[in-house]
Amino acid sequence: METLVFALLNGVIYGLLLFMLSSGLTLIFSMMGVLNFAHASFYMLGAYLAFTIMEGTSFWIALFLAPVLVGLVGMVVERYGLRRVHAQGHVAELLFTFGLAYLIDEVVKIFWGRTAVNYRVPELLDFPLFTLYGAQYPAYRIFILFVAAFMLVALWYLLKRTRAGLIIQAALTHPHMVGSLGHNVPLIFMSVFGVGCALAGLAGVIGGNYFVTDPAMAVQMGPIVFVVVVVGGLGSLEGAFVAAMLIGLLQTSAISINASLADIFGFLGLGPHTEVGEITIASMAPMLPFLLLVLILMIRPRGLMGEREV
Amino acid sequence: MTDMTATYAALEPSRAEKFRQRTVPLIAFAVLLLVIPLFNPSRSMVTLLNHMGITIVFALSYNMLLGRAGLLSFGHAVYMGLGGYFAVHVMNWVADGSGFWGAVPVFTMPAFGFGAGALAGAVIGWPSCRRAGTPFAMISLGVAELVAAAGFMFDSLFGGEMGISGDRMSGPEFLGLSLGPVDEVYWFIAFWTFIGVLGTYAFTRTPLGKLSEATRDNPERVEFVGYSPQRVRYLVFIFAGAFAGMAGGMSAVQDEIFTPENLSLIPSGAILIATYVGGIRYFTGPIMGAIIMTYMGSNLSDYTAGWLLYLGLMFVGVVMFLPNGIAGIVYGTTDTIRAGRLGEVWQSWLIRLAGLVLIATSVITIVEVAFRWSEGYGEVFEPFGLHLDTTNLLTWVLGVVPLVLGVLLVLKSAKGESK
Numbered sequence: 122m123e124t125l126v127f128a129l130l131n132g133v134i135y136g137l138l139l140f141m142l143s144s145g146l147t148l149i150f151s152m153m154g155v156l157n158f159a160h161a162s163f164y165m166l167g168a169y170l171a172f173t174i175m176e177g178t179s180f181w182i183a184l185f186l187a188p189v190l191v192g193l194v195g196m197v198v199e200r201y202g203l204r205r206v207h208a209q210g211h212v213a214e215l216l217f218t219f220g221l222a223y224l225i226d227e228v229v230k231i232f233w234g235r236t237a238v239n240y241r242v243p244e245l246l247d248f249p250l251f252t253l254y255g256a257q258y259p260a261y262r263i264f265i266l267f268v269a270a271f272m273l274v275a276l277w278y279l280l281k282r283t284r285a286g287l288i289i290q291a292a293l294t295h296p297h298m299v300g301s302l303g304h305n306v307p308l309i310f311m312s313v314f315g316v317g318c319a320l321a322g323l324a325g326v327i328g329g330n331y332f333v334t335d336p337a338m339a340v341q342m343g344p345i346v347f348v349v350v351v352v353g354g355l356g357s358l359e360g361a362f363v364a365a366m367l368i369g370l371l372q373t374s375a376i377s378i379n380a381s382l383a384d385i386f387g388f389l390g391l392g393p394h395t396e397v398g399e400i401t402i403a404s405m406a407p408m409l410p411f412l413l414l415v416l417i418l419m420i421r422p423r424g425l426m427g428e429r430e431v
Numbered sequence: 432m433t434d435m436t437a438t439y440a441a442l443e444p445s446r447a448e449k450f451r452q453r454t455v456p457l458i459a460f461a462v463l464l465l466v467i468p469l470f471n472p473s474r475s476m477v478t479l480l481n482h483m484g485i486t487i488v489f490a491l492s493y494n495m496l497l498g499r500a501g502l503l504s505f506g507h508a509v510y511m512g513l514g515g516y517f518a519v520h521v522m523n524w525v526a527d528g529s530g531f532w533g534a535v536p537v538f539t540m541p542a543f544g545f546g547a548g549a550l551a552g553a554v555i556g557w558p559s560c561r562r563a564g565t566p567f568a569m570i571s572l573g574v575a576e577l578v579a580a581a582g583f584m585f586d587s588l589f590g591g592e593m594g595i596s597g598d599r600m601s602g603p604e605f606l607g608l609s610l611g612p613v614d615e616v617y618w619f620i621a622f623w624t625f626i627g628v629l630g631t632y633a634f635t636r637t638p639l640g641k642l643s644e645a646t647r648d649n650p651e652r653v654e655f656v657g658y659s660p661q662r663v664r665y666l667v668f669i670f671a672g673a674f675a676g677m678a679g680g681m682s683a684v685q686d687e688i689f690t691p692e693n694l695s696l697i698p699s700g701a702i703l704i705a706t707y708v709g710g711i712r713y714f715t716g717p718i719m720g721a722i723i724m725t726y727m728g729s730n731l732s733d734y735t736a737g738w739l740l741y742l743g744l745m746f747v748g749v750v751m752f753l754p755n756g757i758a759g760i761v762y763g764t765t766d767t768i769r770a771g772r773l774g775e776v777w778q779s780w781l782i783r784l785a786g787l788v789l790i791a792t793s794v795i796t797i798v799e800v801a802f803r804w805s806e807g808y809g810e811v812f813e814p815f816g817l818h819l820d821t822t823n824l825l826t827w828v829l830g831v832v833p834l835v836l837g838v839l840l841v842l843k844s845a846k847g848e849s850k
Contacts, residue, residue, distance in 0.1 A: 154565075156565055156568075156569070202747075202751065205751055206750060206751055209754055211564060211565060212501070212503050212564070212568075213750060213754065215503060215565065215568060216503070216703075216707060216746075216750045217747065217750045217751065219700070219703070220704075220743055220746040220747035220750055221747060223700075223739075223742075223743040223746065223747075224740070224743040224744065224747060226743075227737070227739055227740040227743055228740070230805075231737075231740075231801045231802060231805045232805065234805065340696075344572060344573075344576055344696075347569060347572065348573070351569055400584060404584065407580060408576070408577055408580045408581075411573040411574075411576040411577045411580075412573075412577065414569065414570075414572075414573040415558065415570060415573045415574060415577065418558075418562075418566055418569060418570050418573070419558045419561075419570075422562065422566060
């Protein structure tokens, strides 16, 4: 029971962070067809910028300023990079963002060094909020939960209840028609790209001190975010939400299961001291999202809730 | 009817043309491989050449997918890695020397790698080749992550973090090569590089090779003609895996070790960059890319800590402005000269060259100064006796002014060309 509750709580928080990252990516992907390889690099950039701003001022200023800065960088990238490459097709775009991820990695190493920076939870939130089964639960995790939930509601309101959201939704499926109606589609693309990157930056600001802020964080997070987008389905924020939660819970609960394959498949004659039998579920946790990705692409290419095939 | 056939016959290249375009370059390549040892290259140079040979075969196999079949893979190192691992295991069986394996010369390792790579391609390709484009790229990424993670899990097959090492001097000698010293390994690598180049080139001439290009350009029409694009992709994928496995076998003999790192996304990304920078639309593009990248990887890293950044800048630059890569520049230049149009374009070329040199000056200044600042040892970038530190005004002038001028010049030459 104890492990289950903690796994559930941590899984939900991890899932919400994943959703914050993938919501921007899924919007960009479904609108422009660009699977932005550098999306997790913007997440890393958000964490590092927040670290620097926090050193100079306070965490609360960083919480607002860092995502805005990351969003601006994203808009510049779209305007002067992606738009240029767009004419050469999707493979060229994918390659461009692949190179961009590479560049952001190197630039981060120049400015902030090759080792992890000491990006800490703000003192105001650095206390145990409640005690559960004798273990203290940090307040910052609940703060993450609230920020993510607030962002979720704000995004939902923006997309489903405002005029701007209506136009964005239309541009997802019928960009030419929206253009013919007099809307500036390139500007919409640029803004969506910027907002998507800003969301990734926000995830970096609140996730960077929850995990570790080091130059490897983009490489670790990037592929998992792809998995969320593909599993959730193209252009479906609901799908991305379900997939993010699924993967968040799957991974955190797998880590807390100590059973080995021999314990589970013992009835098939798998010995506990063979090489396969010794593998624990916990050590398989990092592989699970990719297993899910390959399975989904083979069995149901349009993802859980997608309307079109990838 | 006879008229028609007559016209078609006239369109076919003459035997002399075929010989000049297809056979002569291969002969020249073989001669080059034979001549190189006459210059007495140093040991480290030979090692570098050996790695170039391996990368050439690997890049060519990758281009069977990316350039010819239009399949972007983020996990091609999986096949080189699995081929190489199998070759290392075979080398160890050879060293045990019992039964059949005792008679197998280490010289044949790339053939075993070829087989293992083909098998891996056949197994993994079956689910991944159903779709092209982004889904294919995503599946290749997922598979690469899975295989790399499995590599760290099954120690008896992959040897854990330490990897598995072999001994290339075991087993019977072949053609009097003990494969001990690197210059003997050179002959081994040269032989298999030639086989690799010949094999991948021959593949482009087969009906399957032609069909793979057709599938890249228009899968629907291929289907109308009566072929299954899925099947074409699958077969090409198996061959690409096989040649990658062959490169793995070559690498197993040269370096005598394989680790799970060899299966990961890092070598897959490196070969993607090398192939693309070389130029994916030309057969020789990946060869050029492999040579340049291997050279840069081993030499530039001695000069500057920022070589990965230069690599990234170069890659992004090629993707944005030079989709045909280095081979595109080489062939574009020779074509212009051959057509006698050099007189019209040399001014615009000179302006562009000057612009690029100016941009490079700025970029190098910024990167070098930034890296020294970031390391924090107080080291100063001092090219040509200049003392460029962060407080020097000249540093900032050199970082900005040539960049602006260079961009203006390049834009001007681009404008002149489009007129």
